Amino acid sequence: MTAVVEVSESTRTRGTPLLELRQLAVEYGSLRAVDVVDLEIRTGEIVGLAGESGSGKSTLANAAMQILRPPARIVGGSVLFEGEDLVGKSNEELRRFRWRNVSMVFQSAMNALNPVMRVGDQFVDMMRAHERISKQRALVRAGELLELVGIDRRRIRAYPHELSGGMRQRVIISMALALGPELVIFDEPTTALDVVVQREILQQVDALKHDFGFAVLFITHDLSLLLEFADRIAIMYAGEVVETATAERLAANPQHPYTQGLMRSFPPLSGQRVRLTGIPGSPPDLRDPPSGCRFHPRCPECLPERGELYVRQTSERPLLRETEAGHRVACHLVEEGSR
Amino acid sequence: MSAAAPLEVRHLEKRFPLGSAIRRAQVHAVDDVSFELRPGTVTALVGESGSGKSTVARLLARLYEPSAGSVLFDGGDAARLRRRRDVLRYRSQVQIIFQDPFASLNPVKTIHHHLERPLRIHDIVPASELEERIHDLLQTVGLVPPEEIATKYPHELSGGQRQRVAIARALAVEPKVVLADEPTSMLDVSIRIGILNLMLKLKEERGLAILYVTHDLGSARYVADDILVMYAGQIVERGPIEQVLADPLHPYTRLLLAAVHGERIDQKRGSAAAAVDPGEGCRFVSRCPLAVAVCSEVTPQLVEARPAQAARCHVTAPSTN
Secondary structure, three states, X not given: OOOOOOOOXXXXXXXXXXXXXXXXXXXXXXXXXXXXXXXXXXOOOEEEEEOOOOOOHHHHHHHHHOOOOOOEEEEEEEEEEOOEEOOOOOHHHHHHHEOOOEEEEOOOXXXXXXXXXXXXXXXXXXXXXXXXXXXXXXXXXXXXXXXXXXXXXXXXXXXXXXXXXXXXXXXXXXXXXXXXXXXEEEEOOOOOOOHHHHHHHHHHHHHHHHHHOOEEEEEEOOHHHHHHHOOEEEEEEOOEEEEEEEHHHHHHOOOOHHHXXXXXXXXXXXXXXXXXXOOOOOOOOOOOOOOOOOOHHHOOOOOHHHOHHXXXXXXXOOOOEEEEOOEEEOOHHHHHOOO | OOOOOOEEEEEEEEEEEEOOOOOOEEEEEEEEEEEEEOOOEEEEEEXXXXXXXXXXXXXXXOOOOOXXXXXXEOOEEHHHOOOHHHHHHHHHHEEEEOOOOOOOOOOOXXXXXXXXXXXXXXXXXXXXXXXXXXXXXXXXXXXOOHXXXXXXXXXXXXXXXXXXXXXXXXXXXXXXEEEEEOOOOOOOHHHHHHHHHHHHHHHHHHOOEEEEEEOOHHHHHHHOOEEEEEEOOEEEEEEEHHHHHHXXXXXXXXXXXXXXXXXXOOOXXXXXXXEEOOOOOOOOXXXXXXXXXXXXXXXXXXXXXXXXXXXXXXXXXXXXX
């Protein structure tokens, strides 16, 4: 192996689905955190998953990575990686699959480093758990990986406390890339960081993606970040995907009232200063989800005077339907064709 | 005391000791900070983590003792209050709201209890009117129906509702100044605007002077009239917010704006964190694209280079003498 990160050419053809979630459902006891979700990530693509806390976005990522812990369990559907279903695979099979095929960077990843171990040794441990490589060789590669994310290679001798939060987060990102995965899942990797550092890390992820061609599943509550950074975006609300489209299309024409509300929740930095309304109310308690469309109690378009439509909004779950190529929305209003 | 400035901060300083007894170092968390909070005005204090912005709020709330400088309020210097009665009086006028609405409420007490306590301690209303006042407060912050909310425990409320309780508690003592330390950063995106709108309403209806501490420039622009930009313990730019964001003077303000506008950042990395035993010179010099020789030798002062807009920069806001 000569390259720092090995790229398997055969899987790098653009457009083939790399990861596919089909009709996925995850429950915590009797609480359904992810309720029948379909999502597809193609090779080399950045897919953004946006939603508020409790919307099920992290649960979805953990299910994709097959790291759900009891009481969470998959109760339906499948997780296909290059066409192979991961649900029901043995721990040993999954262990080989993680890091090598898919790796994950968590929200508080900067605290995931062992505080009493030098950074370089943590790379060595991780690499040697997955392949035969000498310690010397592994350290050299650790240095190269650090340089990739803009950290001096001599820092392999540093302890985590000697690095800033942003640097530690970058260490974790370079670790996630160490075995040349085809997909990297980022679960709110920048929420604990400052704007400037956040921007630098996103630039880096984007540049690395171009160099290595991995796909990215990027999870965040910050929709504005995804609008400029992702190729495609899926919006989650109360355990369901309610809208998915390309970033450009979503920015230009959000169709679900929840997505529209999210767009109105970020005060702009330029232009007229106008009063925003955000979204009234708060996300539902999934132990007792609302009937019908889960967004209906907060929806500005759900009005009793609308008669039959109102009955459907409050009693019937809307299905995710394609309104235009690549743009899917789960909303009775859209089904009605009234927008 | 002039009616226009209920709270005036002058050359405020806070140092924290660091290191061993032999080699004493000091973190200059807040260094030579001066500004004022006026009634009916929201002032945004913006900076990255570690820049000292929360320390400023805590100093004003008298949760920390300042190392130097003064906080002029109501005819006296709040930094020098010693008698318990005076401190209590100051605190009833200057209230703070924290970032975490989960940690700032007592989990085993009802909402009613949280609002009753300040009303009793500061003797705001006679006992016979307690109930009515508690319901008024809940109504003011948009928690309805108040009769029902009052009987609940914090865990029965959402994050946004809890933050509203914290605001109601701060308002209970009828303060003139409210210090809001990142009040929305732990809340879900869709409910943040609600809290910001509540701050605007309190500013307009009650004429409160509000300090809004945040790292989010967009929300700062949404609620604030004036802005203070902090870097490494110092205010590096100050002025009317529209003017500053449209045409910033300080290179750091420009960097922050570039970051949120999604522009590429090619500048050297660095940290906005407070400096340990800083020497002379500008603290931004190592990252600054405009740096000249004098920058690493002389600490720049806040200079009003445009009407009402001041910056600490030898290049963009040179001192005139």
